[in-house]
Structures are given as C-alpha cells and as structure tokens.
Amino acid sequence: MAATLPAAGSATAAADPQRLTVDLAASEGPVMLGANGALYGLGDDGVPADAALEPLKITSISQKPQGGLQHPNGDALSVSKSFFRNGGGEINVMMQDIYAKWPYEDLGIDDYLPKVDKIAKEVSADPDSDRFVYIPFNEPDQIWYKLGVSDQAQYEANRDRFFKDWKTVYQRIRATDPDARIAGPNEAAYHSRLLKDFLAFAKRENVLPQIMTWHELGSGSLRDFQAHYDNYRALEREAGIAPLKINIDEYANRRDLSVPGQLVQWVSMFERNKVYANMAYWDAAGNMSGHVVRSGIPNGGWWFFRWYAGLTGDTVKVTPPQPNAIDTLQGLASLDTSRRQAQVLLGGSAGDSDVVVRNVARSLFGRTVTATVAEAAWSGYEGQHATPRVLARTKVKVAADGSVTVPLRGMDKMSAYRIVLTPGGSGTPTAASVPWTASYEAEDAAITDGKVYTQGTVSNANGYAASGTKDVGSLNQATSKVDFTVTVPKDGTYDLAILYGNQSGAPATQRLSIDGAAPLTVSYPSTENWTYRAKKDVTVRLSAGTHQLALAKGDREVTLDRIDLIAHDGEPSASYEATLADISGKPSYDYSSSAGVGTGALVLRSGDKAVFDVYAPRDGYYTVVPHASAPVRLALHGETVTAAPGKPLRLYLVAGNNRLALTARHASVGSLHVSGDGSTRGTLSYEGASATLAGGARLVDSAHASAGSYIGWLGNSPSSTAEFTVDAPKAGRYVLVVHYAHNDRRDNGHAYNTDIMSRAADITVGTAAPLKATFKNTWSWDDYWTLGVPVDLKKGANTVTFRNATAWAPNIDRIELGRVVG
Structure with missing residues (x-):
C-alpha cells in the first residue's frame, strides 16, 4: 500500500512514528550527484536511450577498454559519445577487462604491459581524453595479488609485488599520456592495512593516484562505510596527503538494485560524504545497473535517480532514526535558496514516520509552505513505472520554532518518497487524487503445485529482490496455480499489475480466472531469469466485495511475486510541475500562488528553457496541455510547435521517457499536463x-x-x-x-x-x-x-x-x- 498523510484531526498510530530530521541551516556543501554511476551502465551507443540517460546527470561511469574481451560490449570509447552528449561526467576505464576470463588470466606483468600501452594510446588520442580515468588494477586484493591474506609475511610479499607492478603500470601510462588521471588501488573491499602501506609507498615513489577507489559490495557496507571513509581520511592526514577524490566504483548488492527504498540508503551515505560511486554490474550491460527497462523505459529505481538528479543547491544535514544501520529509514535533503525549494528523499523502512524539517526560514518560504509528497515504488528490474504518484499536496503553517512536520503513514519498505517544500503563497493547492490500491503477496495466497522461495535477504544479499523477500516458483505442473483472495470496495474496473519472472525462452502464458469463470489468457514477455522481476498490466472488472483471482499455468512456467489492484480512474494522466523541471538560462520562480499543482510557477524569458521528463506507457498519441500565461513553444523528437495557453496538443510519444523542452518569449508556466493511453489513430x-x-x-x-x-x-x-x-x-x-x-x-x-x-x-x-x-x-x-x-x-x-x-x-x-x- 502507498504511504498516506493522516487526515486532519485523525488519531495517531498506536506506535510512535519514526522521526527523520532535516536541518536546512546545516549545509553539507553543494549537491554533487556523485552516487549515480554504474559499472557497464552503457552497453552501446543508444543503449540505454538518450531520453533515459540524460535526465540522470551521471557524473561517472565505468566501462571496459576498447576491444576488451571481458564482455561483448560496453567499450569505453564506443559508448563515450552517447555518454558525453547526454551530459555525462567522466569514464573510468577498467583496464584489466582487456582480459577474457574471470578471474583475470594471471599471465604476468610482461603480458599486461603491451595491453596497457595500447589502451593508453587509444584513450589519449580521443578528443575527450581529459574525461577518461585509467583504473590499472581491479580488485588486486583478490585478483593476481591476494592482498587480503592474514599471514603478515605472505601479505608483505604479495604487497611488494603489487606495489612494484603498480609503479610500473602507472609510469607506463604516464609515458604515453602525461596528463593521465589514474585511480586505485581499487580493492574488492576496504582494507585499512593495505591502504596505509599504499599511501606511504605511492607518495614516496611519486605514483599517487589522482582518485582513490575501492568497492563496497556487502550489505554490511550500509553499516560500515562511514567508518571506512573516516578511517581513510585519517590515513591521508597521517601520511601528509591532501584529500583525494574518492570513487566507490562498485557498490550495492543485487537485492538493492532497482529498489528505491534500498537505493536511498546507499546514495544518502555517499552524497553526505561527497564521494562518487558507481553501482555494481551483476547482470546485463546497458541498463544502468538494472534501472532502465528495455532501452528507454523507467522503473521505480530510475525515478529515484531522476529525483536525485533533481536536487539543487546544497545538501543539508539529515538525522535518521538509526544512523549507519542496515535496512533502516535513511534520507538525504537539499536546499536551493535561489529557487526557494527544499527537497527530501527518504525510504528504506516500512511503517510510519514524521519528517521534521527545521530552520525553515521565513525570509525564503514565508509563513506557510506547500508540501508535496510523491512515491517511487518498486516495479521490478524489468517492470515499467509510470510518473511517480503524488500522495499529498497540502499547505502547512511553519511552526513558531521554524519547523515543518510532514507525517507519512503506511510507508512501503521498498519505496522511496520525495517531499518538496515551496513557499505557500495565496490560494489552495489542488488535493492529490490517490486511487484505491491493494497488494497481495503470492507466497500468502493458496498455492497448488508450486513452491515458495526466499529471495534478497540481508543474509543472501546477492539474491534478487522480491516483494516481502519471497516469491512463488516451480509452477511447472499442468495443475500449478496460485489463488489470490482479494477484496475491492466498489463495482468497477481495476488495473491488475502482476510482478513475475519468465526464463522459459519465449513468451509464456497463464490462465487468469475470476471466481471460477472462463479463464482469460495472460501473456508474459521473457525476462533475463526467473527472478529478474518484470510487471504485466491487465485490466479486470470486479464487483464490490471478495473475489478469487486464480493464475494457473498456461503453455510455460512463470514465477509470481505479487499482484497489485488499483482502481481504474479513466485514462492515465500526470501533471509535471515546471518548478521541478530541468532548466537552462536564468528563469525565475514565482510562488505568489500555490493554487493548482501547488509548487508555484516558472517564469521563462528569451534564452530560458525548461525540460520535462514525460512518461508514456506505450508508443502513440497523447494530449499535452501547457498551463502557461502566454504562448510557449514545445520541442519533441526534433519538432517544435507553438501552443496557446491551456490549448491541448496531440503529440506522439514513445514508450518510456520523453524529453519535452519548453521555451517562451515571456511566460509564467505552472505545469505540463499529459493524458492518454497511446492512441494509434492516424498512424x-x-x-x-x-x-x-x-x-x-x-x-x-x-x-x-x-x-x-x-x-x-x-x-x-x-x-x-x-x-x-x-x-x-x-x-x-x-x-x-x-x-x-x-x-x-x-x-x-x-x-x-x-x-x-x-x-x-x-x-x-x-x-x-x-x-x-x-x-x-x-x-x-x-x-x-x-x-x-x-x-x-x-x-x-x-x-x-x-x-x-x-x-x-x-x-x-x-x-x-x-x-x-x-
């Protein structure tokens, strides 16, 4: 169930809510967006699609060298044009991925050096060579050098071999590319003993990396990273070395990827410490570590990273209920004084919470604020996720002590939530319309000839995520089925979303029957494997009351995780606030009125631009209405069209994310409203x-x-x-x-x-x-x-x-x- 805000005057929950506190007066420095990278996040030019890549504002990414044999695609130079044209920062070249096998073939340094020369020559010749970073060794504590051994004498022998090779390769790269930026040592886990020795050696021999890298790949990292970071900075100080840029160039477990509530926990700790970080490569290249469906369709994790990319100004101090604790409520927040916006991203725990925002300055916000709350839910690795639903949009009075409290009730552990605070102004915001929703776990249903499996727990962190940490598989008998008992509040049409897996090698079917009536056929596209979850949407008609929904085996096996029922409220629609759009130029922000969608208006003049990320469930035509004070121009797919205020346009959108750019000579723009289900009339x-x-x-x-x-x-x-x-x-x-x-x-x-x-x-x-x-x-x-x-x-x-x-x-x-x- 989606989180809700309690009605005015309602009783509080029996248990005290958790409290997450945000201090707008305690700046942590400019928003860095360092934690949005991925290892093999790009597969080819166009995979992922530009419209899915550009909105994320990725600061770093890790790919293999050109012609590397480790994987069939993801070559750094091949994907660089796509990365850079979409605003990407820098590319880490994983040099040892030139080898074909894993673990890498240990053929000795003499075999490696000609490969190093080739990589350095190709990278240094690239027009954007200054935007590449060389990573000469990958996980040397495990690969080739075994630096994690407990025996001290053996450790020192292995260490000295590694240090000798590090110096040789470092100098070899610099001989070809004198301006090269080199990163390392790039251990598979944090090793204080090694890093202390490495810093002393690298400083003495003048082979200090420009970027310090290591990996955080265990669920324990959510507990231990802060101590690792603090220890490393202490080692630098002891060695007399100025603070180096840090890139945790592999992070997170399988169970974290695609799950907004898990991602909040990782991203908040990296952004708080102002380090860069790239998600691990556990599955397939080209989907930003499991956050882009197909080539250009967002899932819930993508929307979380889109929210993260939308933070501007400075991050501010967030105090969670349990700092540095695994799978608990965590968050990050920003304050942009020029835009007069505060944003809070939080998640990672079920239940109730109060978000207390302190030091809400009247000089910026006035006596009231508009609080807008939205949810990015888990939709699976391959499950599409529509524009995050706004759960609440309310005007809140700033307390005498300068604080604002936003209560969230019934939070989902796998969801992330965004709270936006803007000046209240005059008028009343349009209340959010939240359809009735209910979720039912497959493992809690009546199962015939199937088996319940446990997935993605802390003890099995590299298992795939599953709703409730369980799913139902082995539905491979002619009699296999799962019977869900559901209850709906009124007669009507409901959207049925089925989280499933299909590794059968072809589209698979199940038979859906309601209360024993003649079954309908549900067809499921293939997924990477049985647990790489996707989402199938079906529409059903139900009368008020309790029903039996049975999903029985069809032509092939399908695994089931959860079903969601959502009251169907007509054609899909969403409003995109202009004050939260990406901007260029110098538009101004007007919060004199909070009527309508409630976050004010963006004032555009010549040279200004606002870019909206608009979701379409399928390829086809949609109705787009800009709410503006004067004519505006919309650019889409290389076409530009003028729209009068409030005039609907019929525009063709592709399935997934679409970037719509809006300009004007002088107009106040409140929002962009998009509705429709992808009509093909006229195609x-x-x-x-x-x-x-x-x-x-x-x-x-x-x-x-x-x-x-x-x-x-x-x-x-x-x-x-x-x-x-x-x-x-x-x-x-x-x-x-x-x-x-x-x-x-x-x-x-x-x-x-x-x-x-x-x-x-x-x-x-x-x-x-x-x-x-x-x-x-x-x-x-x-x-x-x-x-x-x-x-x-x-x-x-x-x-x-x-x-x-x-x-x-x-x-x-x-x-x-x-x-x-x-």
Missing part, C-alpha cells in the same frame, strides 16, 4: 510482409509475430536490405517505430553476468543520409520490443530501407509511423 502501419527484400533477407513464419511472419536474415551483407514504401499524408517530422526481436549473446563464462549483445541497422529514408539505430537484446527470439526513431517524410510515397553491411540486423516484425504533431 501508419506496415507489416514485414509488405517490404521488398533483397540479398538473403527473407520472411520467416512465426506464431509470435503480429501477422504470422517477420523479416529475418537481414544484414551481414551490403546487398541484404528490407525496403518499405510508406505513404505519408503530410510532409513533416515522424517517429518511426520498429517492432523487432533478437537474442544475440556471447557467454564469457561469468557466473553472474548475462552477456547480451545489441544489433544495429542503418535506416535510410528516401535519399537522406542513413541513421544508425541500436536494438537491445529482447531476451528471446520471439519477444518483440519497439524502438522509436525520428525521421522526416515528404508528402506521398517514401522509401524506408533497413540494412547492415557488416553484421546481422534485428528481426523486424512490422513498422509504424506517427507524425510528431498529430
């Missing part, structure tokens, strides 16, 4: 069978393709092409949506990495220059995903040609085209 649709094929490309029969066949064997030759002829009713900017599938992989023998590969195609419209599109692996050959590519069409007939002269293109089911401005 152009062409099945693969309508294309002209050449050079070996051919139609292949498939029961999973929309019309019974797809285009296969496309590419891998200059002559292999698929050409569609599309008839555009108007000239202009369109989005070409490609329905595709492929399951290319290369198994490098890693126990915990799924080495999926992308495919690419050059897309040519008429005589225009080809556009290169990258298509992420779809987990099976029979699951079709979509990729949207903006193109320009002339009125009438246009040819759209797909090719890849040097490698295989994806299988293509069909294409659709929608004019950006419908």
